[in-house]
Amino acid sequence: MPRYFAEMYRKLEKIDPFKDLNDVVYRISAEGIESQVVTESQCDLRELYKELYYYMHLTRKTEREIKLLIKKGKALGKHLSSLGNEATAVGAGYALKKEDWFAPAIRDLGTHLVRGLTPYEIMCQICAKKDGPTHGWDASLHFGDFEKRIIPFVSHLGIMLPIASGCAFGINFHNSEDAVLAFLGDGATSIGIVHEALNIAAVKELPMVVVIENNQWAFGTPNFFEFRSPTLALRALGYGRNVEGFLIDGTNVGMVYNTVSRALDRARNEKIISIIVAKTMRMAGHSLADSHKYVPEEMLEKWRKKDPVDALLKRLTDEFQVDDKTLDQIEERAEQTVKEDLARSEKCSGPKVKDIRRSIFMPEIVHENEIVLPPNNGDLITYREAIRGALITRMTKDPNVILLGEDIGLSGGAFKVTEGLSRIFDNIEWPEDFYKINKIYQRRVIDMPLAESGIVGMAVGSTYLNLRPIVEFEFADFSSSAFMIMVNFVANQIARGFGPMPIVFRMPSGWTKGSSSFHSAHPESWFASTPGFKIVAPITSFDARGLLNSAILDDSPVIFVEYKGIYNLNPESGMIPPELNTPVPEGDYTVPFGRARILKEGVDATVISYGSQMFRAIEAVKRVEAETGKTIEIIDLRSLIPVDFECISESIKKTSRVLVTCEASKTGCFGQTIVSRISEESFEDLDAPVVLIAAEDTPVPFSPELEELYLPTVGKIVSGLSKLLEF
Ligand SMILES: Cc1ncc(C[n+]2csc(CCOP(=O)(O)OP(=O)(O)O)c2C)c(N)n1
Known part of the structure; x- marks a missing residue:
């Protein structure tokens, strides 16, 4: 190790929070380490510190009542105490301008109060009352408030950071001068999504400040088992010259306020991202249920x-000569507020909702030029052109539609779906512009670092600044890297009252020859099992364009399953069956969600499928009809959530026999969902058990011989259909 780093480590390891952090902040940057005396802000300091004192008391008193409510069994869920963290939460929160955004962590009750949340709302939240910010949908501090620019907090640690980066991206997009403050616990810094977000923030030069609240414990895990860097501020060095680390005393509210204020200014004006480690101690158990006995008493x-409140009290009396009477008045003001809010919250009722099912999506939008079925005339274009066309139309009509993904801009994407869009929308000529790459601003078509969770987080945050992101996953398989944020955040925000969430996730999906286990995913059932996503799976060019238009215009998150095997199938090649070779009308149009398409009518059986499996289903039906002389109805679901069950049940009433087939592995596939609903709702119309033909329950194999065994081939559908008709 070069001496430079050895010295840096030695210096940092020697810092004693009880002696060395009193009035200085340690700055760690590409220039090295320096200790700086923090300059006080240019305001009436006496009044400022009196206000900070008020909010720290308001925090403590609110928390005291929360604990009592839990003890009395009136509050549900758990409470994670902010004892010891008040100076960090209040000081940092107070540094924000009204227009700035803030992403909370676990112990930031004080910041919420500074932003204007009332103890009333917080008590209603923990007691699951209707006036809580989530109106009974969640507990503790798991909420947000767009007016107060609080990003909705969820339990899964680390998720908030890329979302904060998305807000910061939106700020740059709109050329405004706001900034984003994100909190993190020391434990949360260990999770991968945090690295993804910090790297994205550095690469995209986002106006962000991150405060790591190092209270030295992550539940029962001490710092020594969590990381080995002498301070987490050192991590800043790995992200680039535009990221700097700071180490401060998190119990000193003035120090926190001044450091964060300065950092926010630098984020706005100098594009410097600050990672500020505020050193504190968690002075209570992780939650009320945690005895805290594992923390050494001497520590x-x-x-x-x-104690942060005592420290501020001392400063107010010694330095600012605030008298006892004034201090009592401040405390009394906090006490009164808490008491009154508590009394009011006890009168508030629980949520009054009749049908909870409707609240997972934003209200439906009716479009002007909705076309349900493909017309007879129009252009025959490839599936890829159909998707690309919808992207161009929507991006042209709405300047807030943006594309995010890996390799989508300069190279046009793995499947060239976004080819040329960088030129059209960001005026980038590539590769000519290679030599001025540091001057390029990708505003609408954004090449992202290889970081699926970070990309999704950035998309989410950007929606709060009114953007409508479309995320392209390189292959549907890699959406699994973003599961944490998609299923724990994206899916549930509308139900929790924090919609809209207008994000489209484009997922190149399905089996192709030799694509084996890592490039063949069928993502629909992964996401269908988490309520909150609409899912469409178009297989024709007509549906692809129309459904993508609908998806981009929709205010709920949409999983757009597209099939990579057919992107470039030439409509003139004869390889696409006529039922799927549908013309695309001129001009802008949408295909509505929740409408299946009957490809051909029949009376002896119904075959239900969707996506790439439609090709095999059509071929199998042709063979069976030719052999048996029977007529078979074929339904292409097109939309999986919502699904057109009316179309299914009407068809079954007519045919009394049904075969469902899809390309995914059998157990847990979306076909199985359809089968189970048919047995529940259409049982009396059936003359035979429902048949499901899906892939084998194995990983996707590679060799052609194994592929043949694995896939739900035409032959397998034919034999399933024959048995169904004979039953
Ligand atoms: C991704 C994830 N894993 C595990 C948990 C469970 N959990 C909740 S709080 C916590 C400790 C968090 O420690 P830290 O980030 O240091 O914050 P602190 O509690 O110290 O404020 C854990 C493990 C979680 N919420 N999210």
Whole structure:
């Protein structure tokens, strides 16, 4: 290790929070380490510190009542105490301008109060009352408030950081001068999504400040088992010259306020991202249920002497000569507010909702030029052109539609679906512009680092700034890298009251020859099992364009399953069956969600399928009809959530026999969902058990011989259909 780093480590390892952090902040940048004396802000400091004192008391008193409510069994869920963290939460929160955004972590009750959330709302939240910010949908501090620019918090740690980066991206997009403050616990810094977000923030030069609240414990895990860097501020060095680390005393509210204020200004004006480590101690158990016995008593005893409220009290009396009467008045004001809010919250009722099913999506939008079925005339274009055309139309009509993904801009995407869009929308000539790459601003078509969770997080945050992102996954398989944020955040925000969530996830899906286990995914059932996503799976060019138009215009998250095997199938080649070779009308149009298409009518059986399996289903039906002389109805679902069950049940009433087939592995596939609903709702119309033909329950194999065994081939559908008709 070069001496430079050895010295840096030695210096940082020697820092004693009880002696060395009193009035200085340590700055760690590409220039090295320096200790700086923090300059006080240019305002009436006496009044400022009195206000901070008020909010720290308001935090403590609110928390006292929360604990009592839990003890009395009136509050549900758990509460994670902010004891010891008040100076960090209040000081950092107070540094924000009204227009700035803030992403909370676990112990930031004080920041919420500074932003204007009332103890009333917080008590309603924890008691699951209707006036809580989630109106009974969630507990503790798991909520947000768009007016107060609080990003909705969820339990899964780390998720908030890429979302904060998305807000910061939106700020740059609109050329405004706001900034984003994101909190993180020391434990949360270990999770991969945090790295993804910090790297994205650095690469995209986003106006962000990150405060790591190092209270030295992540539940029962001490820092030593969590990381080995002498301070997490050191991590800043790995992200680039535009990221700097700071180490401060998190129990000193003035220090926090001044450092964060300065960092926010630098984020706005100098594009410097600050990672500020505020060193504190968690002075209570992880939650009320946690005894805290594993924290050595001597450690707590030492930190008790650094109590943030006592420290501020001392400063107010010694330095600003605030008298006892004034201090009592401040405390009394906080006490009164909490008491009144508590009394009011006890009168508030639980949520009054009749049908919870409707609240998972935003209200339906009716479009002007909706076309349900493909017309007879129009252009025969490839599936890829159909998708690309919808992207161009929507991006042209709405300047807030943006594309995010890996390799989508300069190279036009793995499947060239976004080819040329960088030129059209960002005026980038590539490769000519290679030599001025540091001057290029990708505003609408954004090449993202290889970081699926980070990309999705950025998309989410950008929606809060009124953007409508379309995320392209290189292959549907890689959406699994973004599961945490998609299923725990994207899917549930509308139900929790924090919609809209207008994001389209484009997923190149399905089996192709030799694509084997890692490039063949069928993502629909992964996401269908989490309520909150609409899912469409078009297989014709007509549906692809119309459904993508609908998806981009929709205010709920949409999984757009597209089939990579057919992107470039030439409509003139004869390889596409006539039923799927549908013309695309001129001009802008949408295909509505929740409408299946009957490809051909029949009376002896119904075959239901969707996506790439439609090709095999059509071929199998042709063979069976030719052999048996029977007529078979074929339904292409097109839309999986919502699904057109009316179309299915009407067809079954007519045919009394049904075969469902899809290309995914059998157990848990979407076909199985359809089968189970048919047995529940159409049982009395059936003359035979429902047949399901899907792929084998194995990983997707590679060799052609194994592929043949694995796939739900035409032959397998034919034999399933024959049995169905004979039953
Ligand atoms: C991704 C994830 N894994 C596990 C948990 C469970 N959990 C909740 S809080 C916590 C400890 C968090 O520690 P830290 O980030 O340091 O914050 P602190 O509690 O110290 O404020 C854990 C493990 C979680 N919420 N999210």
